[in-house]
Amino acid sequence: MKKQKLVMVGNGMAGCRTLEELLKLAPDLYEITVFGAEPHPNYNRIMLSPVLAGETKFADIVLNDLAWYRDHGIALHAGKQVVKIDRKAQKVVAADGTEASYDRLLLATGSSPFILPVPGKDLPGVIAYRDIADTEAMIEAAKHHSHAVVIGAGLLGLEAANGLKIQGMDVTVVHLADWIMERQLDKTAADLLQKSLENKGLKFLLGKQTAELVAGESGRVAAIRFRDGSGIPADLVVMAVGIRPNTALAESAGIHCERGIVVDDTLQTYDPKIYAVGECVAHRGVAYGLVAPLFEQARVCANHLARMGIGRYTGSVTSTKLKVTGIDVFSAGDFMGGEGCEDIVLADPSAGVYKKLVIKNDTLAGAVLYGDTGDGAWYFQLLKDRQNIADIRDHLMFGGHHVGGVGDVGHSGHNKAAAMPDTAEVCGCNGVCKGDIVKAIKTHGLFTLDDVRKHTKASSSCGSCTGLVEQILASTVGGAYQPADTQDKPVCGCTDHAHGVVRAAIRDKKLLSIPAVMRELGWKTADGCATCRPALNYYLISTWPHEAEDDPQSRFINERAHANIQRDGTFSVVPRMWGGLTTPAELRVIADVAEKYEVPTVKMTGGARIDLLGIRKGDLPRVWEDLGRAGLVSGHAYGKSIRTVKTCVGAEHCRFGTQRSMDMGVKLEKMLFGMWAPHKVKLAVSGCPRNCAEAGIKDVGVIGVDSGYELYIAGNGGIKTEVAMFMCKVKNDSEVLEYSGAFLQLYREEGWYLERTCHYVARVGLDYVKAQVVDNAARRAELYERLLYALQGYEDPWAAAVKQPGEYVALEVA
Amino acid sequence: MNDWKKVCPLDEIPRLGSRQVNSASGTIAVFRTAEDEVFALRDKCPHKGGALSQGLVAGKVVTCPMHSWKIQFENGEAVAPDKGCAKVYPAKVEGGLVWIAL
Ligand code: SRM
Ligand SMILES: Cc1cc2nc3c(=O)[nH]c(=O)nc-3n(C[C@H](O)[C@H](O)[C@H](O)COP(=O)(O)OP(=O)(O)OC[C@H]3O[C@@H](n4cnc5c(N)ncnc54)[C@H](O)[C@@H]3O)c2cc1C
Ligand code: SF4
Ligand code: FES
Numbered sequence: 033m034k035k036q037k038l039v040m041v042g043n044g045m046a047g048c049r050t051l052e053e054l055l056k057l058a059p060d061l062y063e064i065t066v067f068g069a070e071p072h073p074n075y076n077r078i079m080l081s082p083v084l085a086g087e088t089k090f091a092d093i094v095l096n097d098l099a100w101y102r103d104h105g106i107a108l109h110a111g112k113q114v115v116k117i118d119r120k121a122q123k124v125v126a127a128d129g130t131e132a133s134y135d136r137l138l139l140a141t142g143s144s145p146f147i148l149p150v151p152g153k154d155l156p157g158v159i160a161y162r163d164i165a166d167t168e169a170m171i172e173a174a175k176h177h178s179h180a181v182v183i184g185a186g187l188l189g190l191e192a193a194n195g196l197k198i199q200g201m202d203v204t205v206v207h208l209a210d211w212i213m214e215r216q217l218d219k220t221a222a223d224l225l226q227k228s229l230e231n232k233g234l235k236f237l238l239g240k241q242t243a244e245l246v247a248g249e250s251g252r253v254a255a256i257r258f259r260d261g262s263g264i265p266a267d268l269v270v271m272a273v274g275i276r277p278n279t280a281l282a283e284s285a286g287i288h289c290e291r292g293i294v295v296d297d298t299l300q301t302y303d304p305k306i307y308a309v310g311e312c313v314a315h316r317g318v319a320y321g322l323v324a325p326l327f328e329q330a331r332v333c334a335n336h337l338a339r340m341g342i343g344r345y346t347g348s349v350t351s352t353k354l355k356v357t358g359i360d361v362f363s364a365g366d367f368m369g370g371e372g373c374e375d376i377v378l379a380d381p382s383a384g385v386y387k388k389l390v391i392k393n394d395t396l397a398g399a400v401l402y403g404d405t406g407d408g409a410w411y412f413q414l415l416k417d418r419q420n421i422a423d424i425r426d427h428l429m430f431g432g433h434h435v436g437g438v439g440d441v442g443h444s445g446h447n448k449a450a451a452m453p454d455t456a457e458v459c460g461c462n463g464v465c466k467g468d469i470v471k472a473i474k475t476h477g478l479f480t481l482d483d484v485r486k487h488t489k490a491s492s493s494c495g496s497c498t499g500l501v502e503q504i505l506a507s508t509v510g511g512a513y514q515p516a517d518t519q520d521k522p523v524c525g526c527t528d529h530a531h532g533v534v535r536a537a538i539r540d541k542k543l544l545s546i547p548a549v550m551r552e553l554g555w556k557t558a559d560g561c562a563t564c565r566p567a568l569n570y571y572l573i574s575t576w577p578h579e580a581e582d583d584p585q586s587r588f589i590n591e592r593a594h595a596n597i598q599r600d601g602t603f604s605v606v607p608r609m610w611g612g613l614t615t616p617a618e619l620r621v622i623a624d625v626a627e628k629y630e631v632p633t634v635k636m637t638g639g640a641r642i643d644l645l646g647i648r649k650g651d652l653p654r655v656w657e658d659l660g661r662a663g664l665v666s667g668h669a670y671g672k673s674i675r676t677v678k679t680c681v682g683a684e685h686c687r688f689g690t691q692r693s694m695d696m697g698v699k700l701e702k703m704l705f706g707m708w709a710p711h712k713v714k715l716a717v718s719g720c721p722r723n724c725a726e727a728g729i730k731d732v733g734v735i736g737v738d739s740g741y742e743l744y745i746a747g748n749g750g751i752k753t754e755v756a757m758f759m760c761k762v763k764n765d766s767e768v769l770e771y772s773g774a775f776l777q778l779y780r781e782e783g784w785y786l787e788r789t790c791h792y793v794a795r796v797g798l799d800y801v802k803a804q805v806v807d808n809a810a811r812r813a814e815l816y817e818r819l820l821y822a823l824q825g826y827e828d829p830w831a832a833a834v835k836q837p838g839e840y841v842a843l844e845v846a
Numbered sequence: 847m848n849d850w851k852k853v854c855p856l857d858e859i860p861r862l863g864s865r866q867v868n869s870a871s872g873t874i875a876v877f878r879t880a881e882d883e884v885f886a887l888r889d890k891c892p893h894k895g896g897a898l899s900q901g902l903v904a905g906k907v908v909t910c911p912m913h914s915w916k917i918q919f920e921n922g923e924a925v926a927p928d929k930g931c932a933k934v935y936p937a938k939v940e941g942g943l944v945w946i947a948l
Contacts, residue, residue, distance in 0.1 A: 462913075476927075486927055487927045489913075493913065558880065558904075558905055559862060559880050559905050560904055561907075561909070562914065565902065584860070585860055589901070589911045597900055597912075599894075601897040842873070843854050845852070845853055845946070845948075846870070
């Protein structure tokens with residue numbers, strides 16, 4: 033098939049990101065031509081401020097070098113401005129006469145700085161701040177001149193002022209409003225910010241309206257004069273008073289424009305052959321000026337250009353962060369509050385900390401943070417997810433580590449990414465330091481957590497440093513950082529669908545195998561990947577027990593081999609000890625097995641049972657056979673499944689025991705044998721509130737009291753300790769089984785893969801769980817029944833492996 | 847010169863799966879794709895030596911079970927941004943049997 037022609041006008045951040053996404057989806061669909069008015073390949077515009085501040089160089093902020101265009105067969109016309117679109121002939125014409133015809137046209141012309149219409153605006157020495165040429169002009173001016181005036185105290189103006197100060201100029205910031213960054217900050221935060229910028233040597237003139245720029249003898253600008261008659265010397269004037277979407281080209285071709293080029297949710301303009309993305313666009317009446325929303329647009333636009341036709345862009349919530357080294361300001365959403373809103377405020381002026389949270393209808397509507405922005409990413413996530421915060425309102429102000437949840441760093445006190453030295457270790461699992469992460473972000477132009485994970489490995493293992501990595505990302509790229517919308521986040525790169533959508537499709541369309549799901553939902557890869565296949569497999573078997581196919585090849589090796597892989601490729605076997613109980617006969621068999629198969633390490637696990645570590649894969653079936661003869665089944669010490677039920681000695685022996693906890697624990701573990709779940713599930717039963725079995729940090733914790741049992745749920749003792757929450761009190765053993773079974777079934781049906789109970793309950797709310805499991809007897813009975821049905825007839829996989837040892841044994845060739 | 851060795855009947859390797867093969871040249875992982883193509887790599891991840899034969903197979907790539915590097919069957923290279931290479935052995939299916947060349 034002959035390739036279609038795609039022409040892109042505007043070689044900036046939004047346009048090139050669209051091409052990158054498109055090339056991933058449909059590398060061979062188009063012959064691509066790009067026109068860019070700037071004589072450069074695509075660079076990272078947001079890093080102009082660090083270039084101006086002398087922290088990095090232009091060469092380091094190029095995002096797509098010339099080789100990238102060449103390697104993808106893209107014809108690049110750098111330095112050529114398109115002046116005409118001929119929609120009838122389907123071609124564009126550049127100022128120098130170069131023409132290109134198109135089947136699809138992509139407009140990504142960005143925006144232009146707004147220039148105040150005052151006398152003297154065209155004088156030499158008066159510039160805007162938009163591109164590398166402006167940045168270089170400022171660096172050059174600083175070498176020969178001394179008085180800089182920046183008009184406009186928004187994000188750009190302040191970054192320009194800071195850079196010029198570092199370049200050695202005397203800098204005054206002139207601003208019309210009564211406080212700086214009035215579109216991002218309330219007055220209190222702005223005043224604090226102004227003070228710290230003044231400490232860096234910047235001067236401010238607020239409430240001043242520029243009347244005129246006055247030329248000196250050389251013809252260059254020499255002074256600025258205000259409406260009130262006053263004035264100050266200025267031999268460099270930087271206008272940073274706002275931007276205007278570049279719509280002139282589109283308008284001249286008769287394409288409908290309002291504030292920007294009007295597009296629908298698929299980024300299509302009124303001409304179906306023409307798409308538009310970036311700052312030049314008006315989507316649902318909004319023109320964005322930060323890269324994060326533009327990248328979302330790019331992803332959707334690419335999908336439609338690739339003719340996959342899924343995905344809609346529905347608008348973005350944005351957040352702001354100032355990129356001035358040593359100063360932390362963050363704002364997001366509706367931070368001024370007003371009608372129907374409540375504010376929670378923390379102000380500690382002498383420590384330089386101010387935080388304001390705006391709450392509306394039990395959700396976070398906006399946030400302003402000054403001085404300590406460590407929780408910015410966490411607040412932003414709550415805001416974007418529109419999560420109900422009623423339950424956590426009391427501690428909301430104290431940040432994620434007090435509440436738990438996404439964006440949490442796990443180790444409180446560490447949440448000041450900006451203040452960390454470059455040598456500080458951020459990711460303990462992979463040994464990645466802060467400096468490595470910052471460098472990767474800058475040199476590879478990374479914008480998302482996933483990108484950072486791929487390039488540095490930080491946060492890609494246990495995930496406890498995720499919050500910290502997000503903070504480093506946010507403080508390095510400013511407002512360009514956009515945490516993924518967890519509610520809508522695709523399962524992985526193989527699909528645009530989120531977990532919730534996939535679960536619903538499997539249920540509603542009764543899909544029974546992984547290929548069926550992939551076909552139904554238009555998976556982009558033939559076999560999926562190591563991220564989505566295990567998730568799909570779980571969703572299938574949990575939604576359609578005894579009907580859906582369980583695919584061993586879509587399970588992680590531990591679940592496929594029914595044992596834990598070790599770093600040297602051997603395996604460990606953990607015989608199940610129901611409720612932590614064992615017998616001399618069992619211990620004897622374990623000892624025999626350890627000797628017979630030369631098990632190098634025998635250890636008590638943290639789950640109160642014995643681990644045999646270092647068994648060769650080929651020996652596994654025979655080990656299980658020996659153990660099985662003594663009635664021992666193996667423990668799922670590895671799977672997204674029931675793990676252990678820890679117990680204390682309880683009323684059976686203990687002088688304080690109120691309930692028979694060992695007996696209760698064994699009953700629970702036997703009931704749940706063979707249960708797969710979104711993540712691992714651990715329980716504990718203690719015989720009295722002294723709680724020797726540590727029930728307070730389990731997915732389900734049971735504590736015996738004189739009148740029955742208290743049930744706690746959603747605890748976690750792992751990466752980040754979460755104390756379990758009280759769900760209800762029950763009277764007897766059978767109620768313990770029913771209520772905990774119903775809760776676990778709810779989690780099994782609604783949890784997203786790799787979400788532990790603590791994360792699931794944080795997402796849906798404790799009240800919701802109680803409404804389903806405690807208050808609604810019919811619903812509870814249904815859930816419990818479905819759990820028992822799913823678990824019925826579970827075949828012992830170790831016995832099966834003993835009968836069919838085939839795949840455990842290595843093949844031999846001579 | 848390459849010396850073709852018989853490994854096993856094709857159906858002893860699961861689709862989207864693999865088997866470990868001991869040979870005079872060390873342990874080799876033999877993979878079978880969804881399309882019944884076979885590939886062989888040295889069973890040692892270029893990262894920290896994880897057993898690739900125990901990984902999850904998708905397309906012509908295996909994800910190492912240790913730290914999730916993705917290794918490509920055709921050239922043994924890790925998928926970017928990771929860098930490293932596992933030795934590739936020629937492999938084929940002939941007459942329902944899997945062969946590798948050492
Ligand atoms: C064997 C054991 C350590 C020991 O020697 O004591 C162990 C070993 C591993 N744990 Fe654990 N955990 C063990 C008890 C625990 C406990 C304590 C407990 O169960 O009471 C915890 C904290 C309690 C909890 O989970 O809430 C624990 C929290 C973790 C976590 C963090 C989970 C979290 O949600 O935060 C991981 C990582 C994961 O699952 O993603 C993990 C992962 C692992 C893995 C499976 C790592 C891996 O993916 O390979 C380790 C396997 C080692 C191996 O090769 O055998 N292990 N792990 C313990 C087995 C208990 C058992 O008999 O089943
Ligand atoms: C100094 C500075 C700091 C910033 N800091 C941040 C930050 O911290 N966080 C954040 O999120 N955002 C920041 N931004 C904003 C961010 O850079 C922009 O939102 C983003 O670059 C817009 O992308 P775009 O592709 O729409 O436009 P651009 O990147 O501006 O690209 C448009 C390109 O099209 C070209 N063009 C226009 N018309 C034509 C034509 N007719 N023919 C050919 N070419 C044409 C232009 O020359 C330009 O190169 C910053 C911007 C600046 C200037
Ligand atoms: S056993 Fe658990 S804590 Fe110990 S090294 Fe392994 S994962 Fe980490
Ligand atoms: S050993 Fe394979 S990814 Fe680390």
